[in-house]
Ligand code: SAM
């Protein structure tokens with residue numbers, strides 16, 4: 355792992371590069387483990403034991419981590435959770451994050467329940483894009499997946515985000531027998547609206563029984579869509595992430611496929627994560643992490659820098675998960691940040 359400074363130029367930047375030559379420029383920062391939904395693929399039936407308030411990092415601590423990561427080479431920060439919009443003071447925190455020198459992209463992932471109230475504030479805070487997790491357009495299916503969520507509130511949130519001028523991505527976790535009949539309907543959303551819809555393979559994080567049958571491989575999603583639409587690959591931008599993106603002929607928006615299970619994208623992985631409790635993780639599927647709490651004093655900048663560099667140094671080559679089995683211990687996504 356190196357943290358290199360390049361030749362001085364118009365855009366002199368430091369880069370974080372891991373032992374496998376991957377440039378790490380993306381931090382997913384979880385601000386809470388709390389959530390106002392209980393999606394069954396993310397949390398067990400009984401929910402999860404909440405972190406004690408004292409264990410959740412303060413906004414000052416989260417900012418210190420983000421600032422240090424940006425100084426080391428991170429260019430994009432995604433704020434996530436739990437549900438980030440349930441944390442009090444979130445928009446002021448986002449405005450401070452947006453002001454970090456060197457940060458190029460500030461984005462947020464949300465379930466959208468509170469978006470109608472907060473869209474304008476998010477826009478003014480400097481959030482550049484919002485990813486809304488939406489797995490069904492049918493109220494009953496949505497309520498079943500989220501264990502009681504109200505689809506109408508999310509749709510109102512999407513409309514408010516649109517009015518506020520916030521670019522939107524819609525993330526749909528595709529599950530066989532649960533919502534896969536809606537793949538085409540989600541793709542159709544891109545015809546008239548500039549949404550970026552992404553189909554994400556269901557990941558067996560909780561390893562519930564029969565998880566193998568629930569996975570709809572990205573290749574199958576594409577085959578199904580190809581029977582209905584003509585589409586072509588879209589160029590990937592520098593921060594495109596693991597999605598393969600397409601545009602249906604004449605559509606205003608795009609759709610993408612993310613295949614964490616059937617097609618490893620570990621060789622292009624550019625991300626690290628920090629949980630709301632201050633645990634830094636270099637791979638979603640590895641329990642190995644570094645507790646950043648001992649280094650969260652502004653006067654110990656070197657300690658925090660070294661901890662983040664060590665994290666990148668120890669980033670595994672790839673995860674051990676495929677359609678047949680997985681090596682990781684079951685975990686709750688809301689605890690880590692998705
Ligand atoms: N609460 C916010 C939301 O739902 O967008 C942010 C946190 S959530 C943990 C982040 C993302 O993880 C969501 O898009 C969710 O769909 C995704 N996710 C959670 N569990 C998953 C699983 N088992 N397979 C695929 N994606 C999952």
Ligand code: SF4
Nearest residue numbers: 389393396436465688
């Ligand atoms: Fe909450 Fe997001 Fe997990 Fe659903 S996916 S339970 S909204 S954290």
